[in-house]
Amino acid sequence: MGLDGCLTGVAHFGTGLHAGEAMRLRGLLGSCLIVLAAAHPATAQRAPIPAPPVDSAALVTLRLTDGTELTGRVVARDDTSLVVVTIAGLRVVTPRRVIAGWRAQRGRIAAGRFVEADPNTSRLFFAPTGRTLAAGSGYFADYFLFFPFVAVGLTNRVTLAGGMSILPGADNQLVYIAPKIGLVQSPRLNVAAGGIYATVPGETGSIGAVYGVGTFGSEDNAVTVVAGYPFADGETTDGPSAVLGGEARISGRSKFLVEAWLLPGAEVVPATFGLRFFGSRLTVDFGLMSFIGADTEGFPFFPWVDFVVSF
Numbered sequence: 289m290g291l292d293g294c295l296t297g298v299a300h301f302g303t304g305l306h307a308g309e310a311m312r313l314r315g316l317l318g319s320c321l322i323v324l325a326a327a328h329p330a331t332a333q334r335a336p337i338p339a340p341p342v343d344s345a346a347l348v349t350l351r352l353t354d355g356t357e358l359t360g361r362v363v364a365r366d367d368t369s370l371v372v373v374t375i376a377g378l379r380v381v382t383p384r385r386v387i388a389g390w391r392a393q394r395g396r397i398a399a400g401r402f403v404e405a406d407p408n409t410s411r412l413f414f415a416p417t418g419r420t421l422a423a424g425s426g427y428f429a430d431y432f433l434f435f436p437f438v439a440v441g442l443t444n445r446v447t448l449a450g451g452m453s454i455l456p457g458a459d460n461q462l463v464y465i466a467p468k469i470g471l472v473q474s475p476r477l478n479v480a481a482g483g484i485y486a487t488v489p490g491e492t493g494s495i496g497a498v499y500g501v502g503t504f505g506s507e508d509n510a511v512t513v514v515a516g517y518p519f520a521d522g523e524t525t526d527g528p529s530a531v532l533g534g535e536a537r538i539s540g541r542s543k544f545l546v547e548a549w550l551l552p553g554a555e556v557v558p559a560t561f562g563l564r565f566f567g568s569r570l571t572v573d574f575g576l577m578s579f580i581g582a583d584t585e586g587f588p589f590f591p592w593v594d595f596v597v598s599f
Contacts, residue, residue: 347396349391358374369384406543421440429595438451465484509537512531
């Protein structure tokens with residue numbers, strides 16, 4: 289029965305009712321109410337979504353039903369509303385029925401504005417830092433399109449990473465794994481130990497390294513020093529290797545990065561410098577790589593690019 293049929297039926301029975309017809313009218317009205325509810329579902333009460341927890345230190349962004357967003361700290365809540373202190377310091381009471389969703393934010397407030405956190409502080413371009421991934425977090429990285437890499441924080445101190453090359457036309461692909469364990473974790477000093485191992489399944493031979501790494505400074509500005517021993521086919525090289533690197537924030541969503549590799553017995557030093565652009569999920573690194581000490585002709589730099597999706 290449609291809405292027009294309900295209205296016509298009610299009009300027909302609205303006058304001269306007998307007892308039986310009155311009962312039929314009540315049934316017809318009940319049917320009409322069901323039709324009206326189906327025709328206008330917006331009038332039904334929408335169940336509120338689970339609200340973010342009360343935490344005066346954590347930043348969240350609320351998405352409202354009109355499409356706007358509200359970023360701040362949830363300082364109180366009850367069954368019907370949330371109290372949010374915004375980045376500008378405004379105290380806003382927000383009804384829970386108008387909240388369409390929310391997400392946690394990584395970052396801090398500086399000079400009255402939100403500064404996004406770099407989701408890739410566990411690495412520079414390729415070299416590791418002394419920081420590890422938080423438990424349950426991770427990222428998918430792709431270096432030069434052909435070398436994907438996945439890293440996951442098993443705990444706050446243990447990070448496991450690895451991947452496999454996807455070189456077109458190659459009969460066999462390179463498989464690599466890179467665990468890292470955090471030893472010291474503080475806001476301005478992070479120390480870790482780890483390694484990387486790479487081999488081609490079904491082929492003899494392998495390469496890799498074991499290392500220790502220290503990162504000195506904040507997540508915005510820091511210096512990283514890596515020292516380790518490379519190995520090939522299970523035997524270490526004649527001397528240690530080292531990586532010197534650094535990071536410096538230059539805007540709300542960008543950093544300057546540099547890293548230089550000191551390899552045992554090598555007469556040249558591979559060095560990369562460039563920029564990192566990041567948001568809450570996607571990171572893109574653009575750099576230029578050069579070989580210091582090498583006699584080169586033409587343009588002395590090679591481009592470096594990687595894309596990272598954090599989760």
